Amino acid sequence: MPEWLNWAELAREFITILVVVDPIGSLPVFYFATARVPRHLHIKFAIRAVLIATIVLLLFLVAGQLLLESLGLRFGSFQVAGGIILFLFAMTMIFGEAKSDREIKEAERDYLSGAVFPLAMPSIASPGAMLAIVVLTDNHETPIAEQAATGVLLLVVMAITLLLLLLAAKLKPLLGNTGANVVSRVMGIVLATIAVDAVLGGFQDLGLLELLPPGS
Structure with missing residues (x-):
């Protein structure tokens, strides 16, 4: 595989992960969750949330496909299902209630646990991010080096x-909730395109595209 194609694939994976994690969309959640938290604890608050989300996503990267195989599910089927769910997730980002608004309401229930829920999950380590990580790391076809790169x-x-999150205080006057929502919807459009590509890739792995007549 040419070197430029490897870089192109890495860029695609980076954009996919960036879109599904949606760091900017998590800013309003952070603002609310830390509203009653002393300012000197905000750094620890952010580190805790990101650390938990990272551990969860790395676990899905390492063992997500093993779980599928233990259940006797084909990876292609999961790729199609994951693509469909990612597409629905994208539609929520574009047309539905803004991610940040929905999760801010969740945070109102117990702001003291906001670093874990909803900031770490499901704002940062969202279901879409978990599925995307599994889809990007096929243990049978993807070499260990490429999985490590992911x-x-x-x-x-x-x-x-x-x-x-550490710069949240400085970014709030510049971005605000409206700006975060606009960016989140733009990312939703990108994610919808990636989701369709994932579904087509799943169909190809299952051999379904070969059944379609030429020109379909």
């Missing part, structure tokens, strides 16, 4: 997320 990309995205 893990590094995940860590980069989580570092970006942590950086944004």
Whole structure:
């Protein structure tokens, strides 16, 4: 495989992970969850949330497919299901209630646990992110080195997320809830395109595309 194609694949994976994690969309959740938390604890609050989300996503990267296989499910089927769910997730980002608004309501129930829920899950380590990680790391077809590269990309995205949370106080006047919602919807459009591609890839793995007549 040419080197430029490897870089193109890495860029695609990076964009996929960045979109499904949606660091900017988690900012309003952080604002509310830390509203009653002393300012000197905000750094620990952000680190705790990102650390928990990272552990969850890395577990899905390592053992997500093993779980599928233990249940006797084909990876292609999961890829199609994951693509459909990612597409529905994208539609929620575009047309539905904003991710940040919905999860802010969740945070109102118990702000003291906001670092774990809803900031770490499901805001950062969202169901869409978990599915995307599994889809990107096929243990049978993807070499260990490439899976490790995906893990590094995940860590980069989580570092970006942590950086944004640490800069939340400075970004709030610039971005605000409206800006975060606009960016989240743009990311939803990108995610919808990625989801359709995942479904087509799943169909190809299952051999269903070969059954379609030419020109379909």
